[in-house]
Amino acid sequence: MNNKLKAKDFITVGLFTALLFVVEFACGMLGFIHPYIVAAYVIIIPLVGGIPMMLFYSKTEKFGMLTTMSILLAIIMFVTGMGWLGAPLIIASGIVADLIAKGGNYKSAKKTILSNGVFSLWVCANYFPVIVSASSYRKDLLKGGYSAEYCDNLFRAINSKTAIVLIIACFIFGCLGAYLGEAVVKKHFAKAGIV
Amino acid sequence: MDACVCADKTQLHLDPRTKLFMVFVVSTVVLVTATTPFTVFLRTLITFVPLFLLILEGRALSALGFALMYGVAMFLMHFFISQNSSGIIMALLVGYCGIVVQFMPAMICAWYMVKTTKIGEFMSAMQKMHVPDGITISLAVIMRFFPTIKEEYGAIRDAMRMRGIMLGGGNPGKIIEFRMIPLLFSCVSIGDELSCAAITRGLGANVKRTSTVEIRLTSMDYLVMAGFLLIAIVFIMAKYTEIL
Numbered sequence: 001m002n003n004k005l006k007a008k009d010f011i012t013v014g015l016f017t018a019l020l021f022v023v024e025f026a027c028g029m030l031g032f033i034h035p036y037i038v039a040a041y042v043i044i045i046p047l048v049g050g051i052p053m054m055l056f057y058s059k060t061e062k063f064g065m066l067t068t069m070s071i072l073l074a075i076i077m078f079v080t081g082m083g084w085l086g087a088p089l090i091i092a093s094g095i096v097a098d099l100i101a102k103g104g105n106y107k108s109a110k111k112t113i114l115s116n117g118v119f120s121l122w123v124c125a126n127y128f129p130v131i132v133s134a135s136s137y138r139k140d141l142l143k144g145g146y147s148a149e150y151c152d153n154l155f156r157a158i159n160s161k162t163a164i165v166l167i168i169a170c171f172i173f174g175c176l177g178a179y180l181g182e183a184v185v186k187k188h189f190a191k192a193g194i195v
Numbered sequence: 196m197d198a199c200v201c202a203d204k205t206q207l208h209l210d211p212r213t214k215l216f217m218v219f220v221v222s223t224v225v226l227v228t229a230t231t232p233f234t235v236f237l238r239t240l241i242t243f244v245p246l247f248l249l250i251l252e253g254r255a256l257s258a259l260g261f262a263l264m265y266g267v268a269m270f271l272m273h274f275f276i277s278q279n280s281s282g283i284i285m286a287l288l289v290g291y292c293g294i295v296v297q298f299m300p301a302m303i304c305a306w307y308m309v310k311t312t313k314i315g316e317f318m319s320a321m322q323k324m325h326v327p328d329g330i331t332i333s334l335a336v337i338m339r340f341f342p343t344i345k346e347e348y349g350a351i352r353d354a355m356r357m358r359g360i361m362l363g364g365g366n367p368g369k370i371i372e373f374r375m376i377p378l379l380f381s382c383v384s385i386g387d388e389l390s391c392a393a394i395t396r397g398l399g400a401n402v403k404r405t406s407t408v409e410i411r412l413t414s415m416d417y418l419v420m421a422g423f424l425l426i427a428i429v430f431i432m433a434k435y436t437e438i439l
């Protein structure tokens with residue numbers, strides 16, 4: 001089997017990136033209910049995104065697929081206004097996830113779950129600007145018309161102290177999402193003969 | 196599959212590279228929160244240019260929708276919400292308006308680019324900028340897929356409504372499963388068809404691809420780019436020197 005990504009694989013990568021972004025966007029819209037939900041992205045997005053990700057893992061199985069996807073996610077995040085500060089983190093998690101999955105030859109269930117856990121860290125990258133520039137960001141938000149209550153809640157949930165918790169939670173729920181996604185993929189797609 | 200039926204009808208048809216540049220500038224500017232009236236003005240200005248261009252391309256209705264949404268959020272943000280607002284309704288409003296004001300400008304600009312660029316043009320522009328083929332192909336697929344996902348999702352919702360399934364019985368797992376699985380099924384098969392179609396047309400072959408659409412930077416393109424660059428520079432200067 002040829003292990004280089006071909007045009008067909010890039011189309012698959014694009015397709016799943018679009019799906020993942022739709023998941024992210026749909027979950028992101030919930031963020032306006034309460035700032036705590038913004039922090040809970042690390043739980044919601046990896047869990048829901050696990051389903052398309054697992055299908056993606058079983059469909060491509062070539063080195064570079066996750067790296068490409070992370071580059072695309074970084075581009076989309078930038079274009080939709082989340083900034084470029086998180087981009088190196090997104091791409092780094094993509095490369096590491098790719099290497100882990102390659103270690104299991106893209107077949108090993110354990111390595112795939114681990115790999116998705118690492119890949120899920122791209123969600124955390126979106127908090128990066130909030131954490132790095134916390135004080136000036138807060139001032140800007142207040143001047144920009146946010147209420148103090150919202151800011152307090154936002155920064156109580158996301159700051160340099162909770163960052164570690166968020167990252168770990170993200171990783172765990174990424175693994176959990178992968179596990180659930182694997183089950184869902186088996187239940188529906190293996191039966192239908194798609195994977 | 197209504198992605199690119201417009202274009203060519205109008206005089207002003209910008210080069211995809213100009214649109215990319217616009218997206219780049221707008222995304223950079225919205226990163227920085229506008230605090231003074233002047234920077235708010237610049238932000239609004241930079242939002243209304245793509246809206247104006249959308250109208251020129253014959254998409255006045257969606258432009259109006261965006262303008263209304265953005266306008267209402269801006270209005271609420273600046274006249275109703277203050278540092279001291281509290282309470283549940285206010286909190287919801289702050290969250291909603293915050294998201295709209297923060298992300299709408301970039302969204303509108305990206306929407307404008309996606310809706311008014313033909314895939315062929317986009318590919319040829321990316322090739323001219325020497326972007327690796329893999330990234331170009333994937334990006335083109337992403338651009339093309341958003342309308343498809345929306346369409347398929349609508350079909351799934353209709354089918355669910357027809358069978359009287361409202362939310363999946365209130366079980367969050369089911370709510371997601373009932374929507375996600377059919378969506379994945381249809382998207383995967385559409386993706387497979389798409390790659391067959393693309394490969395028969397020579398995508399991924401080891402030659403330099405030619406394009407039937409000729410893209411060229413016109414004086415209008417340079418004008419728009421210069422304008423956006425100017426706004427960006429003034430914005431960043433105003434922000435960091437706080438003169439204005």
